[in-house]
Amino acid sequence: xxxxxxxxxxxxxxxxxxxxxxxxxxxxxxxxxxxxxxxxxxxxxxxxxxxxxxxxxxxxxxxxxxxxxxxxxxxxxxxxxxxxxxxxxxxxxxxxxxxxxxxxxxxxxxxxxxxxxxxxxxxxxxxxxxxxxxxxxxxxxxxxxxxxxxxxxxxxxxxxxxxxxxxxxxxxxxxxxxxxxxxxxxxxxxxxxxxxxxxxxxxxxxxxxxxxxxxxxxxxxxxxxxxxxxxxxxxxxxxxxxxxxxxxxxxxxxxxxxxxxxxxxxxxxxxxxxxxxxxxxxxxxxxxxxxxxxxxxxxxxxxxxxxxxxxxxxxxxxxxxxxxxxxxxxxxxxxxxxxxxxxxxxxxxxxxxxxxxxxxxxxxxxxxxxxxxxxx
Numbered sequence: 001x002x003x004x005x006x007x008x009x010x011x012x013x014x015x016x017x018x019x020x021x022x023x024x025x026x027x028x029x030x031x032x033x034x035x036x037x038x039x040x041x042x043x044x045x046x047x048x049x050x051x052x053x054x055x056x057x058x059x060x061x062x063x064x065x066x067x068x069x070x071x072x073x074x075x076x077x078x079x080x081x082x083x084x085x086x087x088x089x090x091x092x093x094x095x096x097x098x099x100x101x102x103x104x105x106x107x108x109x110x111x112x113x114x115x116x117x118x119x120x121x122x123x124x125x126x127x128x129x130x131x132x133x134x135x136x137x138x139x140x141x142x143x144x145x146x147x148x149x150x151x152x153x154x155x156x157x158x159x160x161x162x163x164x165x166x167x168x169x170x171x172x173x174x175x176x177x178x179x180x181x182x183x184x185x186x187x188x189x190x191x192x193x194x195x196x197x198x199x200x201x202x203x204x205x206x207x208x209x210x211x212x213x214x215x216x217x218x219x220x221x222x223x224x225x226x227x228x229x230x231x232x233x234x235x236x237x238x239x240x241x242x243x244x245x246x247x248x249x250x251x252x253x254x255x256x257x258x259x260x261x262x263x264x265x266x267x268x269x270x271x272x273x274x275x276x277x278x279x280x281x282x283x284x285x286x287x288x289x290x291x292x293x294x295x296x297x298x299x300x301x302x303x304x305x306x307x308x309x310x311x312x313x314x315x316x317x318x319x320x321x322x323x324x325x326x327x328x329x330x331x332x333x334x335x336x337x338x339x340x341x342x343x344x345x346x347x348x349x350x351x352x353x354x355x356x357x358x359x360x361x362x363x364x365x366x367x368x369x370x371x372x373x374x375x376x
Contacts, residue, residue, distance in 0.1 A: 032084050042072060042080045044101075044121055048368055050075035050321050053097045053104060053120075054339060055364040056353060059088040061335045068363070070094070070104070072120065073339075073352050075321075082120055088360070092116050095136050098144025099369035103164075105147065107136050115147070117164055128166040137178075140202070141186040141369075148172070148180050148189075155218070159191070161202070172204045181222035181231065183250075184371065190222040190231050190250070197222055197233055199250055210248050212255050214238070220246075223273050225371045234272050237261050243270035243286070259283065260301040268295055268303055273374045275320040279345030282306065282325065284317045284374060292316045294325070296344065306344045317374050319367040324350075328365050332357035339365050 052073045059066025068091045070083040085091035092106035106116040108127060115136045116127045133151050140146040140161065146169060150159035157178035161170045172180075177192030188207060190197050196212035197220055212220050212235050219236035223245075226232040231248045233255075245258040259271045272292075273284035280296050283303065287293040291314035295303040308315045311329040318326040324341045331338045331354065339362045341350040355361025367373055 032086075038081050039121065039123060042082075042121070043074075046074075047072070047101045049370055051101075051368045052318075052326065052339070052352065053094070053366045053368075054353065054362055055091075055094040056355075056361060057088040057091070057363055058356075058359045060358055061360055063089065065089060066359070070118075071353075077350065077352050079352075083118060083123070088363075094364040094366065096138035096144075097366040097368070098139045099141050100143040101368060103139070103144055105136055105139060115166070117147075126165065137180055141182040141184055143186075148182075150175070150178070156192075161204075170202075170204055173200060173206070176218045177221050179221050181224065183225065184228075190248075192218065192220050192222065194218050196220045196235070196255075197231060197248055208252050210250070210252060210255070212246050212248060215244075215246075219243075224373060227371075232258070232274065234270075236270075241270070242268075243272060245271045245274055245283070259297060266303065267305065268293070273317065275317070275325065275372060277320060277325075277344070278323045279343075282317075282320075282344055287314075294344065308340075308342055309347065309349065311338070318365055319370055319374060320372040321367075321370075324348075326365075326367055328362055331355065331361075335360065337361040337363070 054071045054073055056071060057066055057068035066088050068085045068088040069081050072080045072082055090110040092108040095107050096105040104118045108114040108116050112129050114127055114129045118125050134149060137148045140148055147162045150157045156174055156176045159172035159175050160168060161172055163169055175191040176194055180189050180191055182189040188199055188201050190199055194217050197210040199207040201207055215235035216238050221234050223232040223234050226247055229250050231250060233246045233248050234243045235246055236243050242262045244261055246255045247258050248255040262268045268285045270286035271283050275282050283295045283297055285293045285295050294306040294315050296306055297303050311331055314330050316328045318328055324343045327340055327342050328337055336355045336357050336359055338355045339353040353362055
């Protein structure tokens with residue numbers, strides 16, 4: 001699992017986040033659980049692939065007040081409200097959903113700040129006051145029984161693993177990029193180094209370095225597991241600022257480029273993620289003015305822009321499920337965000353949330369744990 005991104009800037013900020021949590025308190029921004037009847041109506045035994053946990057607000061952009069809700073959304077589009085906050089300005093930010101589907105992780109910005117864990121089925125909330133410059137990143141795999149975090153250290157991040165009550169369990173070492181990509185088993189994770197990636201045990205011991213030659217120093221980020229033995233990484237070649245995707249074997253074998261080097265004239269300002277769907281290879285790429293774009297890559301490496309109807313051409317891919325992509329996208333120029341499933345081969349759309357043009361809308365959306373989940 002990739003431990004966690006609203007605009008391209010927020011991507012970097014969230015990815016560099018880390019955690020130190022201490023004494024338990026109840027913060028002023030703690031989630032207010034939804035009514036028991038709403039929670040009881042969730043078919044918890046069916047929650048899995050294709051489900052999405054979403055934080056939505058009807059507050060207007062530019063710092064206006066308004067309520068916020070936490071929804072669990074089924075593949076068919078049924079919404080179950082699990083929590084509510086009366087004022088979005090003081091609500092914690094959704095950061096992660098545990099791989100077993102039982103808990104949500106939030107970062108608290110109001111009051112003394114901190115980290116909040118919400119047990120979805122019961123509504124139980126635990127909030128921890130943060131110490132120093134530390135922030136949550138996400139849950140460990142396979143069940144989300146620990147929280148991973150760290151704090152700034154030099155030009156990188158010092159990582160550590162904490163219990164669900166915020167107790168320090170294990171130092172995990174230094175990361176050049178602050179990103180943590182856990183293997184599904186939970187026994188090891190990948191993170192960035194000065195020369196590529198490294199594979200580290202859950203106990204913090206270095207397993208092996210995974211160099212990616214032909215890339216700039218400190219530029220490789222682990223994106224997700226491409227298959228059981230291969231890590232998809234986004235790295236920047238020398239003398240450019242346009243990332244390229246690599247397939248990096250966890251065994252230490254030689255990496256291979258999944259995408260070629262791009263130029264500004266291609267319209268692709270950097271490949272950040274990729275999905276092999278029945279209809280072809282689709283890329284998440286950076287675009288002009290910090291937007292996110294989707295391209296289809298042909299076998300020869302050439303690309304074609306994929307247009308998602310009824311959006312403002314800023315399409316953040318959250319995951320793939322079957323032949324479809326889950327997309328969080330602005331649907332108006334004021335910054336209103338919506339959520340939809342989109343088949344790039346047929347252009348079929350299934351809208352989960354279509355936000356009005358005058359509200360923030362979908363502030364965060366996290367799909368159920370899958371190797372297909374993006375890390376933006």
